[in-house]
Amino acid sequence: MEGGVARNSVPPNSFDKSKVLDVKPLRSLLPVFPEAPNGPPFVCAPPNGPFPTGFSPFFPFSGPQGSPLTPGLNQNLFNSTAMPIRSFRAEPPPASNGENVQSSNKRKSVGPSSVKKKVKRSNDSELALAALTNFKPGISAAEKDDGNRELVENVLMRFEALRRKLSQMEDAKESHSDIFKRANLKAGNIMFTKGVRTNGKKRIGAVPGVEIGDIFLFRMELILIGLHSQSMAGIDFMPMKADIEGERVAISIVSSGGYEDNAEDPDVLVYTGQGGNASADKEASDQKLVRGNIALERSLHRANEVRVIRGFKDATHQTSKVYVYDGLYKVQESWMEKGKTGCNMFKYKLVRLPGQTGAFSTWKSIRKWKEDPSSRDGLILPDLTSGAESIPVSLVNEVNDEKGPAYFTYVSTVKYPKSFKLVQPSYGCNCRDACQAGNSNCSCIQKNGGDFPYITTGILACRMPMIFECGSSCPCFRNCKNRVLQTGFKVHFEVFKTRDKGWGLRSWDPIRAGTFICEYAGEVIEKIKEKADGDDGENNDYVFNTNRVYESFKWNHETESAEERSDTSEKFDIPSPLIISSKNSGNIARFMNHSCSPNVFWQPIMYEHNNEAFLHIAFFAKKHIPPMTELTYDYGIPRSDETESNNMEHGKKKCLCGSPKCRGYFY
DNA sequence: GTGAAATCAAATCG
DNA sequence: CCGATTTGATTTCA
Structure with missing residues (x-):
């Protein structure tokens, strides 16, 4: 069914551009590139024939440093629209190993509140944590900017390994030592300070190495692989020319139930703008046309592709969420309406670009099969x-x-x-x-x-x-x-x-x-x-x-x-x-x-x-x-x-x- | 450069 | 097990 069309891209001219007002077409709308799973078949024999006894020398995490792991997969195709972000996050200087531990601790202790808390902490915990940061990043500067499938998987796997290790340590500590709390954030922080990340420059459209349907468990993962670089905010954006607020376009959004979105249709998402929420010391208020909201408005006019990530409650882990990358959408219209609080909310109607493999639609089908197993096509036995x-x-x-x-x-x-x-x-x-x-x-x-x-x-x-x-x-x-x-x-x-x-x-x-x-x-x-x-x-x-x-x-x-x-x-x-x-x-x-x-x-x-x-x-x-x-x-x-x-x-x-x-x- | 505000988290508590 | 509350990190913006 989907054969023929590269999954992560969209054929040019497949979308009504009549709404484009004032800009020349973005070059990012054009490329159609070969994608890994549909690419030419790679067939290769192991270098030394059948493996000798023992394990073969294959260490994906410690391979030759600095060299691209898989050449030619989607790299450079997006350079035209991707731009470096000046200080997305400060990386430590490529200092000699072993000193990074100190520098990251130093960096942290600059914060106002962390100093006094840390004084009482036992050194064991500090040391244990320091030991975890003692590894080789193995990711080159170029790979930090632009990734590929192998890099994305490598970064995610290492993040998870670190998160699990921290989680395990947290479970084992009955003391109130907060040093191991929030394993995902801590793991993410270590990954950043060590420079283990990819697709670090913001871009419009597909992210090399991230496939439609990919799932994530933490917002931190989205940042590490460059899919959505806001840790909490739902709208990520990027400056087009100079960094003027009105000139920013939205590049990705996360819809996960925080607002009154309409997210039932697998091809259409009505997304609520940000702001206006009531908080402990603030009443609900009208949303303003600033930040992400103005970026989405700009994207409506420029008609650029916007990545959509849909988040759900995880059925097996009720407390956490699963995020699904649902591919590229475009903002088709925007309006303002009164929300449940009676305040004005911006609404953005995003429409999924045709020709992409199903992601959220698959989830919807499964939901139906679970309610009524016989609705599963081709079912031979329910159990x-x-x-x-x-x-x-x-x-x-x-x-x-x-x-x-x-x-x-x-x-x-x-x-x-x-x-x-x-x-x-x-x-x-x-x-x-x-x-x-x-x-x-x-x-x-x-x-x-x-x-x-x-x-x-x-x-x-x-x-x-x-x-x-x-x-x-x-x-x-x-x-x-x-x-x-x-x-x-x-x-x-x-x-x-x-x-x-x-x-x-x-x-x-x-x-x-x-x-x-x-x-x-x-x-x-x-x-x-x-x-x-x-x-x-x-x-x-x-x-x-x-x-x-x-x-x-x-x-x-x-x-x-x-x-x-x-x-x-x-x-x-x-x-x-x-x-x-x-x-x-x-x-x-x-x-x-x-x-x-x-x-x-x-x-x-x-x-x-x-x-x-x-x-x-x-x-x-x-x-x-x-x-x-x-x-x-x-x-x-x-x-x-x-x-x-x-x-x-x-x-x-x-x-x-x-x-x-x-x-x-x-x- | 600094600090505070904003943010569709995540963990914990009751 | 759920909602409410707390804890918290990062980016953006004044």
């Missing part, structure tokens, strides 16, 4: 688990007539044959109703190296060699935060027929980075069966094998010191190799396809049951995943000394992941 999980899993085929995948038994967890009991009995903790982060007496936390593995909302804080959840001999309740895998997934999944990769898995809900997806369920087997003649490598299908070689990647926040031992920091430590077959019985994990640039990764988790500890394989979201995006993980490569690969060429399949980093094949 393929037949109630085995607490959330149903839809089975859908919108592609052809196939009525479902080959028969298998749905099981929600992994089954060990008697002979496979892994470790000696282990003992649980003594925590009353729920284990508390920061309780150093909790033996389960001790097993996890002293850190609580999940942050409050049940999100994985860091990848670990092994994670130990509470087990059946722990007296804590089932809602203890250290029981995530064992309580099952909380996301509404859909098993769907893909166009060219068989069946796949995706979600109706937005998934934030670190969210538990599911475990790999099935039967633990000793060996992968020898291939029989006439078998076309089917034995390798529906198998998870920890003994394959998995490309390493960095997900945790890495400080300098950790970088030195980076070889081991995110490596798994499994007592003995584990092979799980989901051919006859399994769960949704068996439908997850391979990708060379996956959005999901696996993590070993152990907990005890009937006095014996069992190893489980859990999948977690690598980054924020918008609804209806296929979930994929890296299948890894069989070791050359394994039975599995006796016939390597046999099990080799052409990879269709479409990633620029595609290895070309998978097993």
Whole structure:
């Protein structure tokens, strides 16, 4: 449907320009550029052939510094309209590493209120925080101005890693030390002072590396990647000539329920101007034609593209919001009307430019499907688990007539044959109703190296060699935060027929980075069966094998010191190799396809049951995943000394992941 | 350059 | 679990 038109751009002349009053057309309205997912297929073999034993030397966060990570993706196309902002935020001088910590603290203590508060604080917290700022930015000056997909993802992933780490530290501090509060703001601040950001110059139109439908959890993320650089305000703008207030155009807006917008139509947004709100010491008042309001008025006349970000309450985390980038709009008309307070409010009608992929419209469809599952086109089964999980899993085929995948038994967890009991009995903790982060007496936390593995909302804080959840001999309740895998997934999944990769898995809900997806369920087997003649490598299908070689990647926040031992920091430590077959019985994990640039990764988790500890394989979201995006993980490569690969060429399949980093094949 | 005002946050409290 | 309140950071503007 959408094929042919680059997603983030809009064909010229597709919009009625009759309303343009007094300006020559903006050059930013013109370019149509090739976009990553639709670009030429990149097929490349790994540099050294199949990986040798051990992990391949692939460190996205510490690659060659200063060189553009992906050349040629959208860069420079927007230079014509993008302009540097003099002091969007002061960066520290490129000082030698290690001194940045001090300088950032110094910078902060200039503030009026922070000095006295900080005096009493223990040095541990200060030191812990300082340690977190001790890392290499790895982003060049040019990359700070103009980004690309890889940079945007890199910045977001590092922000999240830092935020989770701070959050974990905050959870563990029962004291009133405010040093770790507001992890997102603190993480953002550290990112800025270290210069880890991209698309820092304001621009009209698409932001390189940001795709329509991308989701965000904090306003800070929008700033870090240059989508909307106001921390709270809903209207971002940019000077056109000299910086005269009347000459500014709006470049992006956030609509998230703060005002009486009309935001139901997926193609039309009636946005309320800013100001006029009642506050503690102020009555509601008429809005004035200043700031963002005058910028939107200007954008109406200039007819420039305005990015629209729509925010909603997150269904799974009621307290927080999800922001969706909904693409480019234009201001079509403006008027003034009385709001509920009886005061005058500016209203701006924004219309979505045609030819863009759906984003908010997808959310609307899903809302409908949830109310009435049968309204889902191509629905085969409302719940393929037949109630085995607490959330149903839809089975859908919108592609052809196939009525479902080959028969298998749905099981929600992994089954060990008697002979496979892994470790000696282990003992649980003594925590009353729920284990508390920061309780150093909790033996389960001790097993996890002293850190609580999940942050409050049940999100994985860091990848670990092994994670130990509470087990059946722990007296804590089932809602203890250290029981995530064992309580099952909380996301509404859909098993769907893909166009060219068989069946796949995706979600109706937005998934934030670190969210538990599911475990790999099935039967633990000793060996992968020898291939029989006439078998076309089917034995390798529906198998998870920890003994394959998995490309390493960095997900945790890495400080300098950790970088030195980076070889081991995110490596798994499994007592003995584990092979799980989901051919006859399994769960949704068996439908997850391979990708060379996956959005999901696996993590070993152990907990005890009937006095014996069992190893489980859990999948977690690598980054924020918008609804209806296929979930994929890296299948890894069989070791050359394994039975599995006796016939390597046999099990080799052409990879269709479409990633620029595609290895070309998978097993 | 400084400080205060404004801002479609986010966390906490009751 | 919800609304109200508090806490708070950043940018803009006088």
